[in-house]
Amino acid sequence: MIAAIPATSYLLLAALLFAIGAFGLLIRRNPLIMFMCIELMLNAANLTFVAFATELGDINGQTAVFFVLVVAAAEVVVGLGIIVAIMRRRPGATADDLAELKG
Amino acid sequence: MNDATFLEYVVFFAAAVMILGGAVGVVAFRNPVHAALGLVLTLFGVAVQFVAMEAHFLAAVQIIVYAGAIVVLFLFVIMLLGVDRSIDLSIEPLNVQRPLAAIMSVGLLALIGAAIVQSRDALEINPGTGVDTATATGDNDANINQLATNLFGDHVFAFQLTSVLLIVAVVGTVLMTRKWPKGTEDPVEDGAS
Numbered sequence: 001m002i003a004a005i006p007a008t009s010y011l012l013l014a015a016l017l018f019a020i021g022a023f024g025l026l027i028r029r030n031p032l033i034m035f036m037c038i039e040l041m042l043n044a045a046n047l048t049f050v051a052f053a054t055e056l057g058d059i060n061g062q063t064a065v066f067f068v069l070v071v072a073a074a075e076v077v078v079g080l081g082i083i084v085a086i087m088r089r090r091p092g093a094t095a096d097d098l099a100e101l102k103g
Numbered sequence: 104m105n106d107a108t109f110l111e112y113v114v115f116f117a118a119a120v121m122i123l124g125g126a127v128g129v130v131a132f133r134n135p136v137h138a139a140l141g142l143v144l145t146l147f148g149v150a151v152q153f154v155a156m157e158a159h160f161l162a163a164v165q166i167i168v169y170a171g172a173i174v175v176l177f178l179f180v181i182m183l184l185g186v187d188r189s190i191d192l193s194i195e196p197l198n199v200q201r202p203l204a205a206i207m208s209v210g211l212l213a214l215i216g217a218a219i220v221q222s223r224d225a226l227e228i229n230p231g232t233g234v235d236t237a238t239a240t241g242d243n244d245a246n247i248n249q250l251a252t253n254l255f256g257d258h259v260f261a262f263q264l265t266s267v268l269l270i271v272a273v274v275g276t277v278l279m280t281r282k283w284p285k286g287t288e289d290p291v292e293d294g295a296s
Contacts (some may be wrong), residue, residue: 002106003145003161004108004111005111005112005115005155006223008219008220008223009115010152010156011219011243012216012219013119013122013123013152013217015212015215015219016123016212017122017123017126017210017212018211018212018215019208019209020123020126020127020128020130020208021213022207022208023130023204023205023207023208023210024126024129024130024221026200026203026204026207026208027130027201028130029190030135030186030190032135032138032177032180032181032186033129033130033135033138035145035177036129036138036142036174036177037129039132039142039146039169039173040126040129040145042141042142043145043146043149043169046149046161047149047152047167050152050153050156050158050161052216053156053158053234054156054157054158054234054270057232057233057234058232058234059232059234059249060252060253060257061236061253062161062234062246062250062253063156063157063250063253063257063258064158065161066161066164066250066254067258067261067265069165069168069169070265070268070269071265071268072169072173072175073168073172073173073269074268074269074271074272075272076173076177077176077272077273077276078272078275078276080176080177080180080276081182081276081279081280082279084180084183084280085186085279085280087184088280091184091185092186096211097197100282101209103164
């Protein structure tokens with residue numbers, strides 16, 4: 001067994017990272033920063049996956065991280081495309097301004 | 104399980120400080136560019152933790168895809184939109200939102216933390232067939248070989264579906280952000296097609 005540091009430490013670190021990401025997602029108004037906070041939460045999930053893969057000796061956890069990376073990349077592309085399309089129409093928009101979606 | 108060496112603890116805590124410091128930076132920095140740099144710090148810290156857990160391939164992919172591609176995309180959009188100015192964070196339209204968000208985050212952390220601590224002894228329920236690592240097998244490619252066998256064996260259909268996902272994402276983004284020349288129909292605006 002190579003993981004001398006117990007998996008609990010990694011899981012608690014991931015939980016902290018997830019909580020910080022969720023907090024940032026709730027309090028920030030800039031859509032770009034909200035997106036970055038979603039990335040933080042995805043990374044917390046990745047860390048959990050790898051910690052469990054190492055702890056339980058199951059490679060499927062690392063494969064799951066691979067798929068999370070792919071989906072995160074696609075999600076960022078689409079999300080930033082939406083933000084660019086919105087910002088082009090109304091510059092400086094925050095998440096509050098998007099409450100009414102009518103152009 | 105052998106005890107962790109002093110060096111492993113040093114690496115773990117250094118990477119943990121990187122991760123949490125970067126995460127706090129993303130939430131607290133007023134300038135979006137600085138927030139993106141905090142995100143880079145967090146992603147590198149996660150990559151260090153991946154190396155510490157001997158997931159070498161994922162660490163490399165983490166650096167290349169996240170720090171190399173996604174953050175650069177973030178920075179590109181920040182500068183394209185010209186929002187690389189500091190935002191005044193003291194303005195808060197909803198007075199109760201920040202306390203409520205803090206309560207929810209602490210509650211979430213307490214819930215997950217309690218679950219982790221409670222189930223600490225139950226982690227060994229269903230052990231898998233083992234993860235090949237470079238230090239255990241002596242083969243530097245052991246991790247990537249095992250990952251490739253798993254990915255192209257058990258999960259090959261899901262792997263092929265990701266190509267569909269990427270194509271759809273790229274085509275959709277191009278359609279959404281494209282500037283239509285004057286006189287031509289704008290299917291997005293007219294809602295025609």
